Amino acid sequence: MTLFQEHGYDRTTVEDIAARAGLTERTFFRYFTDKKEVLFGGSEVIHECLVTTITEAPQGTTPLDAVAAALEAMAPFFKDRRDHSRARQALLVAHAELRERELIKLASMASAAAETLRKRGVTEPAASLAAEAGIAVFKVAFERWLEDPKAQDYSRHLQLGLEELRALTASTETKSPRPPAKPARARGKP
Amino acid sequence: MTLFQEHGYDRTTVEDIAARAGLTERTFFRYFTDKKEVLFGGSEVIHECLVTTITEAPQGTTPLDAVAAALEAMAPFFKDRRDHSRARQALLVAHAELRERELIKLASMASAAAETLRKRGVTEPAASLAAEAGIAVFKVAFERWLEDPKAQDYSRHLQLGLEELRALTASTETKSPRPPAKPARARGKP
DNA sequence: AGGAGTGATGTCAGCAACTGACATCAAGGG
DNA sequence: CCCTTGATGTCAGTTGCTGACATCACTCCT
Structure with a gap:
């Protein structure tokens, strides 16, 4: 570095x-297999954390919730490392090859998550989708965490991301107006 | 090839x-900037198709629906090219470097989609999330399309993917049981 | 017609990423 | 005390990729 x-x-x-x-x-x-790979040490640990958290999620947990729990469980890895993460991110932004590597790491986490879900009995399109959607939330939350001027928690951003995803996907499932659980902030298209 | x-x-x-x-x-x-890049020609066209479709979505369209429409609009690019797509996919599976490239193309499509949504007035965490979630659906749907023994349409798989995503995200938003719009197939965790 | 500019291609030299084959050396075990 | 084993060094070679310059065709202007 x-x-x-x-x-x-x-x-x-x-x-x-x-x-x-x-x-x-x-x-x-x-x-290291690569010059790039020096920047991705310790990704195996996170990978493992993800898998075990999903495995150990209580019976009856929703697929997406299991993945969310796993993302939550990764918080300790980032806690107090915001500066380091930012410096790293700067490198990624400046070099496409590094971003590529990051993306494939995330993708491999997604497929690991999907497989773990399958072992829990989740059927196929659902498993992959929950995993990929989870990773999507992670990507957005992580980035927002790095940039947040208010320096809120990574966990907080995860939570917000999930909430937003739910709002987004719920919005047209049925044409009837849904009563919002909490007073809703301004959202997407009015 | x-x-x-x-x-x-x-x-x-x-x-x-x-x-x-x-x-x-x-x-x-x-x-070509790269040796890898030979396998990714024409990605600009798809990129452009994505952007214009989102731009031209009717007023009031949900962010996720706009993205979904864009994914739908890409169907002609794959129609009748299943064999070719499969051969290509075989290469990707066998070579991580190529998968990396594919992923960064998808990621750049996601960020283009997000930006286009923003231009439509979608606020931030929502825009990126809709885009990323959409791409997640695309990834799964595309892969399933390639592997589907019944050789159903790409569009069909998209549709199924979206439906599944909605089911996944809806499942724990509120603890109260939702009435399913259609008689539901067996899904994820019972 | 003729010459000047322009854009696409070729030639060449060179760096840096990565690999395979073999040598070396230290630590530990019988 | 030697032999095995695993980690490191040495060396040579391939390939992806770049910069600098030459060449050639084509067009445009006078």
Whole structure:
């Protein structure tokens, strides 16, 4: 990260990174499949957290709720790391290749979530959809968390995202007006 | 595509591709930023279709419905190309780098959709969420379309996906039982 | 007609990411 | 004390990709 920030991502060669770590370029590639991959360490831990949280969700939990719980369970990984996350995000924004990698990590989390749901007996189009929708909420919530001037919690943004998603999908299921559970803020199209 | 299928993706060098097209490697890179990019031609057209469809959605259309209409509008691009799409998908499945590229294309479509929604007056968390959720539905529907043994329409799968998403998100918004609009098939957790 | 500009292509040299094959070396176990 | 094993280094080679410059055709202007 320091190297990338000092000299920029592509003007930092793998040899540079390896040298900084006291290693050879070759050895670097034994630990990381990619130059990009250095920025994605610890993603396995999150992955695992996701899976176990869904697995251990109480019987009768809705698929989407199980996924939501898993996203919630990832909060500790981000807590107190907002600055670091922001710096990282800046790199992603500046380099498409890194964004690509991030996206495939998220996608693999989605498919892991879907599979875990299936193991819980959720049938197919539902499992994948719950997983993908969950990840969609995560993406938006995470980004908003990073940018939030009021610096509200990651958890808070998750919650808001889910709420909003529910509002969005509910809006035309039936033409009859729904009574809002809480007094609703201004939303989308009036 | 033929080259990739005959000799495999990574044993096909850019020089090979260029030669097959009667060009130089250098010239190839003037048309495509990447080796990967050859597989993603025409994505701009789809992109544009998406944007205009959302823009031209009738006043008062729900954000998610606007996105859904856009996904629907892409049907002609896939119609009668199931075999081709499948061959392509096989390549994606076999090569993570290609999947990465696909994902970033989808993500860029999502953000284009979000921006278009914003231009229609949709406020922020809603716009991004509708867009991302829509893309999530697309991903699942597209994949299921490719694999469907009954070879049902792409449009049909879209429709099913949306329906399922609505069912998923509606299920715990309020604890009171909802009357299902149609007699419901077996769904997720009983 | 002729020359100047313009855009598409080719040529060449070079860097950096990544890989395979083999050598080296330290730690631990029989 | 030697032998195995795993981690690291060395080296050479391939390929994706870029910058600088040359070439060529085509058009436009006088």
